[in-house]
Amino acid sequence: MADFLVIGALALDRPVWLEGRLERGGRMAGRSLMGRLGPRLGGGGANAGVALAKAGHIARLASLASADDGGGESIAMAKAASLDITLVGRRPGASRTTLILIEPDGERLVLGLDFDRARITLPALPSPSDHPEVQPDGVYVRAAYPGSDAWASHSRGPVVVHWPAPTYAGPADVVICSADDLDPGVLASPFEAARAVFGPRLSAIVVTHGAGGASAYSMSAPIIVRAPPAMVIDSTGAGDVFAAGLLEALTAGAGMEAALQHACAWGAVTVGLASSAPVDAGPGAYRPFA
Template identity: 60%
Template sequence: MADFLVIGALALDRPVRLSGPLESGGRVLGKSLDGALAGRLGGGAANAGVALARAGHQVAVGGVVAADADGDACLALVRAAGLDTRHVIRRDGASRTTLILIEPGGERLVLGLDVEPVKPPTLPPPESDAAFDGLYVRAPYPGAEAWAAACQGPVVAHWPAGGFAGPCDVLVASMDDCDAATLADPFAAGRAQVGERLSWMVLTRGGHGVTAHDGRRILRATPRPTTVVDATGAGDCFAAGLLEALTAGADMQAALAHACAWGTVSVGLDASAPLDGSFPAFRPAAS
């Protein structure tokens, strides 16, 4: 069992299942959770953190949650999932409303309603005795760099990571989020943001597979075919699986395969945070 920290958003996602694909000029029907636009646990920190906890690890989350009723409900769900919230800050103002529009094939569109820029407060610095075996930086909250520097194991971060400047061992990016310059030389683009410590830039493309770049080699892995129920949170579960395997001493090729397996579990669930998922801990292949 390892101790992990995940820095990122904690939220109530409000899923809406659509009767057909989203098309310009089209019309579709939607079915919300409980028929009342109810919320479910989501946000990158919750998605990744729950997967790690379901694999049997101790997981703390760091982030910012509004001090309102939605924030209270969100934190209650986070704690019920077994995650440590001592590093979560409450902020003034209202929680953001996020709709998850899910097409019949399981792909989703994330729609933030009435989003106003909110400058997040700085995370408190790590305590002198803080000791985490691995860290996933899902959102670049101010102060995340200090936690990355204090982490005694691998640091995995999400791209584009905004103002996060490292230190970081692995960046994970969806190809859909990358511009042409990044795709032309992913490893160089990653190092330009987070520094020379970066060892790998990992690009994901859903069910089409992933590639990992270290400036010399390109490694590839492909998830097994599966029925996609809801793709929400799959990238976070992939990153969590990657971190979990690397923390256990896996090489990148084995870590990619493990991460793909966790992503496959996620897309088969009707959920954002994978509360009902089964995520096996990494085990080295028998020699």
């Protein structure tokens, strides 16, 4: 059992299962959770953290929840999902409403409502100096909240960072990004582009391709791993859980190819669940790296 820290969003997602594909000018029906746009646990930090907890590890979440009832409900759900919420702070303002529009093939569109990034000032996360008992074996920076640099520097093991992360200036051993988020110039030389941002400590960049698997680029030859076959029900959270699986394997001492295979296996489990954070995964669904 390892002690992991995930830095990222904690949220309430409100899923809507659509009867057809989204089309411009179209009209269709949908089904919401509990018939009233009910919430489920979500946010990139919670999604990754729940998978690590399901694998039997200590999963600590460092996040910022709103000061209203919605923030309190998301914290309660995170705690019920076995996440350690000691490092979850509160921010001023109301909760963000996030709709997850899920098409019949499991692809989803994330729709954030009434969110003005320019007007939100985030407080810093609790400091490592205030929590000497927390000594993470590995850290995943999903969202670069103020203070995330200090926690990454406090890690005893690998630091995996979601990229792009414009405000992050801390250490990174591996960065993960979706091919859809990268411009052609970066895709042409991924490792060189990432090292120019993160510095010489960076050992690899992992580029995900959804059902196509993932590729790792470093000073050595690229490594390409195909995703295992999966029945896709809801793809929400699969990228976050992929990152959690990669961190888990690297912390256990896996080489990159084995770590990618492990991460792809965790992602394949996740797309088969009707959830954002994989709270409904059964025992043994996320097998620890061995």
